[in-house]
Amino acid sequence: MEKEKKLVKLEVEGKIAVITIDHPPVNALNAQVMAELDEALDQVASDKEIGVLIITGAGEKAFVAGADIRQFPELDEKAGRELSARGQAIFDKIEELAIPVICAINGYALGGGCELALACDIRVVAENAKLGQPEVNLAVIPGYGGTQRLPRLVGAGKAKQLIFTGDAIDAQEAYRIGLADELVPAGQALEKAKEMAKKILTKGPVAIRLCKEAINRGLQMPLKEGLALEAELFGKACATEDKNEGAKAFLEKRKPNFQGK
Numbered sequence: 536m537e538k539e540k541k542l543v544k545l546e547v548e549g550k551i552a553v554i555t556i557d558h559p560p561v562n563a564l565n566a567q568v569m570a571e572l573d574e575a576l577d578q579v580a581s582d583k584e585i586g587v588l589i590i591t592g593a594g595e596k597a598f599v600a601g602a603d604i605r606q607f608p609e610l611d612e613k614a615g616r617e618l619s620a621r622g623q624a625i626f627d628k629i630e631e632l633a634i635p636v637i638c639a640i641n642g643y644a645l646g647g648g649c650e651l652a653l654a655c656d657i658r659v660v661a662e663n664a665k666l667g668q669p670e671v672n673l674a675v676i677p678g679y680g681g682t683q684r685l686p687r688l689v690g691a692g693k694a695k696q697l698i699f700t701g702d703a704i705d706a707q708e709a710y711r712i713g714l715a716d717e718l719v720p721a722g723q724a725l726e727k728a729k730e731m732a733k734k735i736l737t738k739g740p741v742a743i744r745l746c747k748e749a750i751n752r753g754l755q756m757p758l759k760e761g762l763a764l765e766a767e768l769f770g771k772a773c774a775t776e777d778k779n780e781g782a783k784a785f786l787e788k789r790k791p792n793f794q795g796k
């Protein structure tokens with residue numbers, strides 16, 4: 536029997552892992568894509584050499600244009616609930632990865648595609664891209680975290696406007712409201728994401744992981760608790776040999792050589 540074509544590619548270039556969703560024509564998230572994405576995330580999580588993950592879509596038309604609508608007719612309430620929970624669990628893995636995850640949005644990021652981007656830490660968006668949560672056009676709701684992560688990122692009002700109208704906004708508007716963190720010319724999202732990844736990899740690796748932990752966990756806490764968490768993690772950073780190397784390198788006016796410990 537012919538081997539099933541892989542729809543999700545994982546490539547590791549040094550300390551940078553790149554996951555590419557390649558499911559023509561619009562990289563829709565069907566069951567195979569989600570299973571392969573899940574597997575790729577587990578591989579990245581278990582490879583301690585990887586310092587940054589980039590997620591992107593193949594081709595210039597779409598990053599990910601959403602869940603595969605062709606699978607919708609078979610969804611009853613139980614199957615719909617299970618599909619949503621499964622997708623949420625996979626996207627949670629992205630948010631809970633210890634390392635930074637940069638999303639290189641090369642085209643349409645709609646529905647589940649926008650939700651995939653929301654689970655990442657940083658969104659680099661090409662100027663031709665369009666983003667949105669158009670689920671209400673199909674009389675469903677965002678089911679892979681959009682109703683939870685979008686309001687936390689852009690505010691409840693703008694999130695409600697996007698979700699209620701189903702509007703796809705252009706990259707400039709996404710940047711204006713904080714849904715896009717970097718705006719780049721068409722075709723340059725992956726290149727910019729790699730450039731950003733390389734810069735992050737020159738910093739203290741333990742400190743980068745502690746910063747992501749402090750921000751992500753802190754967002755779930757009242758300010759006072761978040762500040763206490765920050766102090767605890769600052770202490771952890773001070774316990775590393777890299778902290779001494781960082782100070783020494785600065786005072787000796789040379790680049791630090793961090794060892795990740």
Ligand SMILES: C/C=C/C(=O)SCCNC(=O)CCNC(=O)[C@H](O)C(C)(C)COP(=O)(O)OP(=O)(O)OC[C@H]1O[C@@H](n2cnc3c(N)ncnc32)[C@H](O)[C@@H]1OP(=O)(O)O
Binds near residue numbers: 597643672673677678
């Ligand atoms: C829990 C998560 C839920 C969700 O994510 S719900 C789904 C949310 N996403 C959407 O609603 C987006 C639906 N797609 C579109 O709005 C449009 O498409 C685009 C804006 C992405 C592109 O429009 P254009 O350039 O006119 O192309 P085209 O002819 O509409 O699509 C090209 C081919 O791609 C298929 N396709 C597009 N989106 C999906 C999808 N999300 N699931 C499955 N197939 C999709 C079409 O049907 C068509 O296919 P053919 O050429 O065979 O007619």
